[in-house]
Amino acid sequence: MTTNRxxxxxxxxxxxxxxxxxxxxxxxxxxxxxxxxxxxxxxLAVAWxxxxxxxxxxxxxxxxxxxxxxxxxxxxxxxRRAAITSRLRPPGPSPSAELEAIGDLTVRAALAELTPxxxxxxxxxxxxxxxxxxxxxxxxxxxxxxxxxxxxxxxHFAAHLHAADPESFPVDVTGAM
Amino acid sequence: MTEPTFDHAxxxxxxRAADPAxxxxxxxxxxxxxxxxxxxxxxxxxFTHARYRLVAIGASxxxxxxxxxxxxxxxxxGPALPVLxxxxxxxxxxxxxxxxxxxxxxxMVIWGSFDITKGQDFTATxxxxxAVELTSGSNSPSSVxxxxxxxxxxxxxxxxxxxxxxPGITQSANFIMGDxxxxxxxxxDQGGTISWSYTASTPPVVTTPAVGGDAAxxxxxxxxxxxxxxxxxxxxxAVLDAANxxxxxxxxxxxxxxxxxxGSSDVxxxxxxxxxxxxxxxxxxxxxxxxxxxxxxxxxVVNVGRSVAYPTISADDAVATITAQAAAQAAQEGxxxxxxxxxxxxxxxxxxxxxxxxGVGAGAPLGAAPTPATTPPATTxxxxxxxxxxxxxxxxxxxxxxxxxxxxxxxxxxxxxxxxLLPVWILQGTSNSGAGTxxxxxxxRQVIEIDPQYxxxxxxxxxx
Numbered sequence: 001m002t003t004n005r006x007x008x009x010x011x012x013x014x015x016x017x018x019x020x021x022x023x024x025x026x027x028x029x030x031x032x033x034x035x036x037x038x039x040x041x042x043x044l045a046v047a048w049x050x051x052x053x054x055x056x057x058x059x060x061x062x063x064x065x066x067x068x069x070x071x072x073x074x075x076x077x078x079x080r081r082a083a084i085t086s087r088l089r090p091p092g093p094s095p096s097a098e099l100e101a102i103g104d105l106t107v108r109a110a111l112a113e114l115t116p117x118x119x120x121x122x123x124x125x126x127x128x129x130x131x132x133x134x135x136x137x138x139x140x141x142x143x144x145x146x147x148x149x150x151x152x153x154x155x156h157f158a159a160h161l162h163a164a165d166p167e168s169f170p171v172d173v174t175g176a177m
Numbered sequence: 178m179t180e181p182t183f184d185h186a187x188x189x190x191x192x193r194a195a196d197p198a199x200x201x202x203x204x205x206x207x208x209x210x211x212x213x214x215x216x217x218x219x220x221x222x223x224f225t226h227a228r229y230r231l232v233a234i235g236a237s238x239x240x241x242x243x244x245x246x247x248x249x250x251x252x253x254x255g256p257a258l259p260v261l262x263x264x265x266x267x268x269x270x271x272x273x274x275x276x277x278x279x280x281x282x283x284x285m286v287i288w289g290s291f292d293i294t295k296g297q298d299f300t301a302t303x304x305x306x307x308a309v310e311l312t313s314g315s316n317s318p319s320s321v322x323x324x325x326x327x328x329x330x331x332x333x334x335x336x337x338x339x340x341x342x343x344p345g346i347t348q349s350a351n352f353i354m355g356d357x358x359x360x361x362x363x364x365x366d367q368g369g370t371i372s373w374s375y376t377a378s379t380p381p382v383v384t385t386p387a388v389g390g391d392a393a394x395x396x397x398x399x400x401x402x403x404x405x406x407x408x409x410x411x412x413x414x415a416v417l418d419a420a421n422x423x424x425x426x427x428x429x430x431x432x433x434x435x436x437x438x439x440g441s442s443d444v445x446x447x448x449x450x451x452x453x454x455x456x457x458x459x460x461x462x463x464x465x466x467x468x469x470x471x472x473x474x475x476x477x478v479v480n481v482g483r484s485v486a487y488p489t490i491s492a493d494d495a496v497a498t499i500t501a502q503a504a505a506q507a508a509q510e511g512x513x514x515x516x517x518x519x520x521x522x523x524x525x526x527x528x529x530x531x532x533x534x535x536g537v538g539a540g541a542p543l544g545a546a547p548t549p550a551t552t553p554p555a556t557t558x559x560x561x562x563x564x565x566x567x568x569x570x571x572x573x574x575x576x577x578x579x580x581x582x583x584x585x586x587x588x589x590x591x592x593x594x595x596x597x598l599l600p601v602w603i604l605q606g607t608s609n610s611g612a613g614t615x616x617x618x619x620x621x622r623q624v625i626e627i628d629p630q631y632x633x634x635x636x637x638x639x640x641x
Contacts, residue, residue, distance in 0.1 A: 006217055013213035014206055022198035037212075044216035107195040110188075126192050144351045144365035147338070148374045148475070151357060155376075158188035 009051055013044060016060050019128070020044075023067055026127055039074065043067050064128065064138045110160035118153035125150055234505060258487060261308060261599070262592040262633045291503035296580035296606060299492035306600040306626060307484045309429075309452060311370050311588070314480030318352040318364035321371045321420060321478050325362050328419035329375055329471050331355055367477075370588075370596050373420060374475035377466075401467030406437040409444035413463030416474050417448060420461075429453070429481050432461075442467055448476075452598055457586040459598075482595075488628040492582035495602035495624040499579075577620050579606040587623060600626040 020043060024036040043066050047054065054062050111119055124130045124138060136146035193199075319335045326332055331354060338351045355361030364373040404412070417432065433449035433456070443466045450459035461476030490498075582605075586598040601623045608620040625632055 009217060010210060010213040013209050013216070017209035017212060018204045021204050022201065025198040025201060026196065041212060041215055044212055048216040107192055111192075122192070126189055127196055127198070142365060142367060142372065144363055144367075144372055144374070147351060147357070148363060148376070151361075151376060152473070154189065154358070157192070161188045161191065 005051065009048055012047070012051075012054075012059060016063055017044075019060065020063055020067055023064065023128060024071070026123065027071060039067070039070055042070050046070070058137060061130075061134055061137045064124075064130075065140075068138065106161065106165045109164040110157055113160040113163075114153060114156055118149060118156060121146060121149045122153040122157055238501075238505075258485065258631050260631050260633050261589075261597065261627065291575050291577050291608075293496070293500045293503045293577045293579060293606075295493075295496055296578040299496060299582050301491050301493040303489050303491045303494065303628070305486050306489050306584075307453075307486045308600070308627060309484050309586070309598040310482035311479040311596045311598060312482040313366055313371050313478070316371050316422075316478050316480070318350070318366055318371055318373070321364045321373050322352060322354050322362045324422055325373065325375060325416065325420050325474075326354060328416045329360075329362070329377070329474075331360055331362060331375075367596065371478040372475075373478065375416070375471065375473060377470070377472050401442065403439060403442050403444050404465055404467065404469050406439070406444060408469050409437060409446050409463075409465035410435050412465050412469040412471060413446040413448070413474070416463055416471055417461055417476060420476055421478055430457075430459075430479065443472055450477075450479075452586045455584055455586055455600075457598055458588055487600075487631055489600060489626040490602075490624075490628060492602055492604075495582065495604060495626070496579050498624050499604060499622050503577075575620075576609045577606050579604050579620075581605040584626065585623075587625075602626050 017040065021036060021040055024039045028036050028039070043063060046066050047063060050066075111122075114122065121135050121139065124135050125132075130138065132147040132150055133143045135150060136143040139146060141149075322335050333354050335352055335354045338353055338357075351363060351365045353361055353363045357363075360376065360378045362373065362375045364371055366372075403409075413435070414432075429452070431451045431454075433451045436447045436449070438445040438447075443464055446463045446465060448461040448463075450457050450461065459477055459479070461474075463474040464472040466472045581603075583603045585601055585603050587601045588596060589599050590596050604622045604624060606620045
């Protein structure tokens with residue numbers, strides 16, 4: 001028999017599961033040795049245990065926060081595995097997972113020039129559609145700091161995109177932003 | 178003035194077009210429902226030696242704590258100092274601008290366990306040190322912006338940006354002068370301290386005159402040579418002096434020796450803020466371009482409020498605290514679940530660790546929240562339930578040798594929103610994996626130096 005709590009959780013998963021899956025698809029690394037489904041399952045398992053604590057109007061942000069930590073833990077584990085295997089074979093180039101997932105090489109090059117924190121907030125804003133306040137909640141920083149980081153990330157990304165592809169992204173002499 | 182710049186909209190459109198998830202089909206409802214059922218399936222409870230050891234250690238710790246509490250209750254002769262009720266929200270503006278090296282300090286939650294030993298003898302006697310409250314004093318975000326504006330050649334009205342209210346999350350009002358997508362100064366009140374930042378017009382190459390000139394409206398063009406370190410420091414210091422006014426001088430805090438990092442066409446200058454001669458995790462940053470033009474800057478304006486002297490633990494006790502914590506974690510082996518109730522030894526958001534308060538000899542709580550916190554509870558788990566049973570692996574053991582302990586001040590937010598500089602021990606050492614591989618960049622933890630009976634911890638926010 002399905003309880004009301006279970007029904008509400010199922011509705012939560014139906015509402016946000018696809019968004020979370022896409023969050024991981026954008027950041028998943030083939031070398032992570034876990035699938036996107038595993039990552040999603042781990043987030044939902046934590047969310048179920050903390051279901052009563054989910055803020056009513058910020059459920060997705062809370063889930064993003066969990067997802068971010070799941071991904072970080074997974075990469076720490078992958079990093080330790082890589083440290084072991086690197087003794088067995090020469091290390092190759094290791095772009096970040098976000099870069100691996102993006103096929104546009106010019107965009108990849110521009111993103112690669114950003115710091116991890118700038119890249120993270122830019123992807124949250126662009127791909128997940130978070131505004132600075134929501135980014136601040138997910139990242140655990142102040143809105144002011146998020147706003148500053150996002151503004152800088154956009155500026156740096158545009159500048160690096162210009163550097164990587166000056167013909168497609170010329171200087172805008174009108175000054176329009 | 179015409180400003181050659183880059184079009185964000187085109188760049189972001191290109192980024193959106195590169196979204197790897199855009200072409201994926203939605204996850205079906207049936208599949209999501211299966212995920213939900215899996216998540217709601219209770220995990221199988223297993224008896225393991227690790228769990229047995231955890232229970233045994235827990236019983237030992239509880240009995241030892243009870244004995245200590247009894248002894249302290251009998252003595253109970255200490256001064257009635259207020260208990261510092263630490264908030265789950267310890268990351269203020271200052272902490273968010275702190276060097277990355279400090280961010281690693283809180284990362285105690287890791288798959289595996291630590292075997293911690295002392296590499297040398299540390300001082301075994303505690304002492305005393307003040308906890309210092311930071312306040313905005315007579316400053317406000319608007320006044321700080323107005324003070325900075327002339328130094329970077331920016332002018333205009335100051336407006337408050339719209340805020341979205343999220344239950345359980347306290348957002349500070351953000352004020353801005355200028356265009357949020359171009360040259361602007363922003364500031365907000367972070368619970369008493371004023372966090373500010375300045376960004377020049379995009380991107381980082383300007384040719385107009387230096388500080389005091391029309392830097393904000395400077396045109397972007399060919400890169401000039403980076404300024405000398407001394408010129409960069411002079412230009413950067415002028416901005417900080419404008420931001421701080423007389424606040425810093427009257428607060429008892431000092432700006433420490435600047436540290437420069439040279440880029441191809443700019444110099445980044447970091448100014449550590451000192452308290453009583455000790456390093457704090459307050460750091461002001463200024464990035465200076467050709468001709469001394471300020472490209473970006475950020476910092477915190479503070480005044481000193483209350484100052485309360487507390488007894489402190491020794492470096493030896495700090496190492497013992499970390500060692501006990503590591504032993505408790507090791508007992509959990511591969512399955513690590515750390516919840517941080519207010520009476521449990523844990524790590525804090527800012528990477529600070531404190532041991533549980535006994536409450537004896539302590540006065541009324543200082544900084545206790547007027548209402549219960551509504552932030553999500555703190556948990557940390559590394560189990561990974563999925564459709565198939567997780568693989569069982571042996572967690573690695575990291576061998577840590579603590580060979581360095583220094584006193585420092587760290588910014589912490591109390592449950593009532595007030596901001597304090599608390600004395601901490603910074604413990605540093607070397608770390609090796611089970612295979613003997615040295616870990617980089619080394620090992621570092623913070624332990625609150627104040628006697629634990631005067632410190633009360635709260636759960637962390639949005640972590641698990």
